[in-house]
Amino acid sequence: MCLSWPSLLGVTVSPLKRSMFLFALYMCSILLVATPVAAQTPTPTAAISLTCAPNNIDIQVNPGAIPSGYTTCTLENPTSWIEKVAIMVTSDGMATASPGNMYVGGGAEVDFQVSVRADPYMDVQARQLTISATVQEINGVPPLNQADSTNTLIVNIEQYSLVQVEAVEPFVQLMPKVDKNFEFKVYNLGNQVDFMKVGITDASRKSLEDAGFTINLPAVKVQLESKVAPQKVRVMIRTPKNQGWTDAYHVLDFYAESDFACQNGGCMRESQMITIYVRGVYLPGFEVIPALSMLVLAAAVVGRRLNADEEEGISEWRECAPGL
Numbered sequence: 001m002c003l004s005w006p007s008l009l010g011v012t013v014s015p016l017k018r019s020m021f022l023f024a025l026y027m028c029s030i031l032l033v034a035t036p037v038a039a040q041t042p043t044p045t046a047a048i049s050l051t052c053a054p055n056n057i058d059i060q061v062n063p064g065a066i067p068s069g070y071t072t073c074t075l076e077n078p079t080s081w082i083e084k085v086a087i088m089v090t091s092d093g094m095a096t097a098s099p100g101n102m103y104v105g106g107g108a109e110v111d112f113q114v115s116v117r118a119d120p121y122m123d124v125q126a127r128q129l130t131i132s133a134t135v136q137e138i139n140g141v142p143p144l145n146q147a148d149s150t151n152t153l154i155v156n157i158e159q160y161s162l163v164q165v166e167a168v169e170p171f172v173q174l175m176p177k178v179d180k181n182f183e184f185k186v187y188n189l190g191n192q193v194d195f196m197k198v199g200i201t202d203a204s205r206k207s208l209e210d211a212g213f214t215i216n217l218p219a220v221k222v223q224l225e226s227k228v229a230p231q232k233v234r235v236m237i238r239t240p241k242n243q244g245w246t247d248a249y250h251v252l253d254f255y256a257e258s259d260f261a262c263q264n265g266g267c268m269r270e271s272q273m274i275t276i277y278v279r280g281v282y283l284p285g286f287e288v289i290p291a292l293s294m295l296v297l298a299a300a301v302v303g304r305r306l307n308a309d310e311e312e313g314i315s316e317w318r319e320c321a322p323g324l
Helices: 005-009 015-040 202-210 259-263 288-320
Strands: 049-053 056-059 068-076 083-090 095-097 101-104 109-117 125-138 148-157 163-167 171-174 179-188 194-200 214-216 221-224 231-238 248-258 269-278
Touching: 049 125, 049 148, 056 068, 068 101, 068 125, 068 148, 101 109, 109 125, 163 248, 163 269, 171 179, 179 194, 179 221, 179 248, 194 202, 194 231, 194 259, 202 214, 202 248, 221 231, 231 248, 248 259
Parallel strands: 056 148, 171 269
Antiparallel strands: 049 068, 068 109, 083 101, 083 125, 095 109, 125 148, 163 179, 179 231, 194 221, 194 248, 214 231, 248 269
16 A cells, blocks of 8 residues: 555645655755766866977177077976966066967977077176966866976077277378387277287288388287277387388288187188388488479579670670671
């Protein structure tokens, strides 16, 4: 014999109360079934891996170069969900360019580049570049855990050479057999201390020595700081002992050469020429052209006087012999 649940409870239930009781019983049955399923689903955990290569970025800052470099980074998502990753770059005072956010699929990798730009003519130095990746969303919602990865790189500002030479006296007039110290200013316009090899070009030295000059260069290499006051270099010269009766012009070709540039496959030489005017030997107090002019004038005066004396003598002789 079957009994209904109102009979079992011993109470009389209205249709409304019966409906509410059935709805509550239905909801309890759903919760009892859903609870084990939810317990079996894991909570999403964010994770990200960042790697960059190369780890050292070399930048050239010499005149004419593009003072920038870059590195390639890879984001790896080891999870099974799509992640939104924020990229942050700290460059120690240098300008950078990189993406702000990237989406990485589950179990996938994504590459991106980070470029850095230095100031032209910067001094030689090394600076840090820090690249960070942080998970902002996983499957469209903020992650429950902190997930990030960081790489630290080195930016190297490379050395370059730039030489400038200036002659203190670009033109000099000298007499034969005199001593003269010529001064040249050597500038290091590079971005690091450098050694400068100084000297006279072979062709110029040979030409001067063949003409009778004596050349002495006390220093053959000087050390110069970057972008400071120039270093003065002396060249000792003695003019020829016998110049002759004519003037002569000679050229002294001085040069300075960067030791750093030569050691790195491209010698950088800067030269400066000076003109040496050596006077010939003349009569004391006379120049060639004025002396010749004076001699011509004197000869003309003497000639006129001789002609006048001859004409005067002929006149006197005719007066003494009127019949002739």
